[in-house]
Amino acid sequence: MRLRWLLVGALVAMPAVASAQKAKTIDELAQMFDSSRCKSCHAEIYAQWEKSHHARPMMGVAGGLKDTPLAMKGATPFSPDDPSKATIATFPCFKCHLPQAVTHAEDSVAVEYAQALIAKDKAKIGKLQITCLVCHNEKAIVHRLSDGKPQPGVLYSSKEVASHPDKVFKSVKKSGIFKQSLMCGQCHGLGPNLEFENPVQCATLYGSYLHAYIPAGGTQTCQECHMKPINGQADHLIAPNWDDVPGVSKILQEALSLDVQTLGYEWLEKAKTHVPKVVVNTKINSTAGHRVPDG
Amino acid sequence: MTAKTADGKEIGKQSRHYHPQATNEKSSKMLYGAQVKTAYLRDTSIQPYRTKEETFEFVLPEGVRSAEVTVNLFYEISSPALIAEIHKVTRTVTLDR
Numbered sequence: 239m240r241l242r243w244l245l246v247g248a249l250v251a252m253p254a255v256a257s258a259q260k261a262k263t264i265d266e267l268a269q270m271f272d273s274s275r276c277k278s279c280h281a282e283i284y285a286q287w288e289k290s291h292h293a294r295p296m297m298g299v300a301g302g303l304k305d306t307p308l309a310m311k312g313a314t315p316f317s318p319d320d321p322s323k324a325t326i327a328t329f330p331c332f333k334c335h336l337p338q339a340v341t342h343a344e345d346s347v348a349v350e351y352a353q354a355l356i357a358k359d360k361a362k363i364g365k366l367q368i369t370c371l372v373c374h375n376e377k378a379i380v381h382r383l384s385d386g387k388p389q390p391g392v393l394y395s396s397k398e399v400a401s402h403p404d405k406v407f408k409s410v411k412k413s414g415i416f417k418q419s420l421m422c423g424q425c426h427g428l429g430p431n432l433e434f435e436n437p438v439q440c441a442t443l444y445g446s447y448l449h450a451y452i453p454a455g456g457t458q459t460c461q462e463c464h465m466k467p468i469n470g471q472a473d474h475l476i477a478p479n480w481d482d483v484p485g486v487s488k489i490l491q492e493a494l495s496l497d498v499q500t501l502g503y504e505w506l507e508k509a510k511t512h513v514p515k516v517v518v519n520t521k522i523n524s525t526a527g528h529r530v531p532d533g
Numbered sequence: 534m535t536a537k538t539a540d541g542k543e544i545g546k547q548s549r550h551y552h553p554q555a556t557n558e559k560s561s562k563m564l565y566g567a568q569v570k571t572a573y574l575r576d577t578s579i580q581p582y583r584t585k586e587e588t589f590e591f592v593l594p595e596g597v598r599s600a601e602v603t604v605n606l607f608y609e610i611s612s613p614a615l616i617a618e619i620h621k622v623t624r625t626v627t628l629d630r
Contacts, residue, residue, distance in 0.1 A: 298611075299610055299611040299615070300610075300611060300615060302611065307566070307568065308568060314566070314568040314569060315568065315569070316568055330567075330568065331567065331568075429572075430570070430571055430572055436568075437557075437570075437571040437572075438567055438568055438570075439555060439567055439570040439571060439572065440567035442553070442573075446580075446581075450580050450581050450583075451581040451582070454580075454581050454582035454583070455582065456581055456582065480610050480611070483610070483615070483616075483617050484617075486608060486610065486617035487608075487617045487618055487619060490608055490617060490619045491619055491620065494579065494606070494619055494620070495620075496604065496606050496619070496620040496622060498604045498622040498624065500602055500624045500626045501626070502593075502599065502600070502626040502627050502628045503628065504628060513592055514592065514593040514597070514598070514628055515590060515591070515592055515593065516536060516545070516590070516591055516593060516600050516602065516626050517588065517589070517590050518534055518536075518588070518589040518590075518602055518604065518626075519586070519587070519588050519589075520534075520585075520586070520587045520588075520589070520604055521584050521585070521586050522579055522584065522585040522606065523582075523584050523585075524579045524580065524581055524582065524583065524585075525581070525582070526579075526581055527581060528581060529553065529576070529578040529579065529580055529581070530551070530578060530579040530608075531551075531552055531553075531578060531608065532553070532578070
């Protein structure tokens with residue numbers, strides 16, 4: 239018992255991510271990927287992230303707890319007969335909304351999550367986040383055969399930092415994809431996910447980027463539009479924040495233009511019969527790097 | 534797009550919906566929800582660097598010579614009750630010269 243306490247204590251105190259041990263509870267998983275220490279040196283970035291959907295990936299837009307049907311018997315093909323029967327596999331959304339659950343959580347986390355959904359326990363569900371460590375470690379390397387898996391105690395970013403003043407993550411290595419759309423494309427969707435027992439189709443944005451934006455001559459990356467630097471550092475709000483309606487309007491106004499032409503005239507439908515008519519012609523142009531809407 | 538007379542009476546209303554539309558491929562019924570969608574069968578969304586052109590026409594009621602036309606482009610975030618306005622253009626159109 240004492241040994242078990244010590245092991246959990248070490249896990250809680252010093253999350254390094256690439257642990258072979260899996261979390262058994264939501265609290266353990268949250269602690270394993272806890273990034274609150276980052277705040278002390280990266281306060282501005284942390285504050286941006288806190289307002290982002292990455293900080294509340296399981297909450298849904300406007301706190302709608304989007305996964306609730308997955309915990310309700312019969313509501314989806316994945317739904318278990320009872321929340322206590324939930325597994326990591328019955329929550330396919332974890333693939334992107336909580337990727338660390340797929341690699342670092344026992345099925346008991348899924349049971350706890352399902353029960354929290356039914357209980358509308360937003361405080362507990364809110365602990366499940368796509369933290370700094372998810373992108374800067376867990377998802378930082380895509381070419382794992384050639385580049386190896388992310389190492390414990392190492393952060394990855396767009397540039398190398400030889401000495402990183404943290405008690406666990408003591409260095410920052412350069413990831414070759416951090417400034418590329420591929421980084422975001424890991425989760426922001428190519429199309430239907432056919433690897434599950436039943437197909438799942440959520441975001442298809444990266445597919446749109448590759449197959450519509452690039453062929454149309456687009457050259458910008460996701461990061462160039464959605465992480466424009468503020469004070470020299472990438473904006474980790476990664477707009478839009480769908481809960482900030484004026485902010486959503488602003489980013490859409492930047493991407494979409496609307497031209498309206500109107501005409502009033504009397505149409506000669508047939509001899510001696512003029513029909514008073516109004517014609518409205520509209521043109522919408524988009525410079526977005528993907529279809530609108532997508533996600 | 535809505536059109537109203539000078540005294541505010543609505544005389545025309547038309548809309549277009551821009552979004553991908555999916556089924557589970559087992560029926561022709563459009564479905565909503567990541568857990569049940571399988572593939573798009575129609576995509577009317579706004580594509581990058583492509584122009585979406587529309588023409589709206591309506592006949593003025595007898596005796597009406599002008600209309601106030603409003604084109605409202607908005608984004609439905611998660612439900613019809615939660616929308617983000619993108620562009621709103623209002624024009625007065627008259628038959629008189």
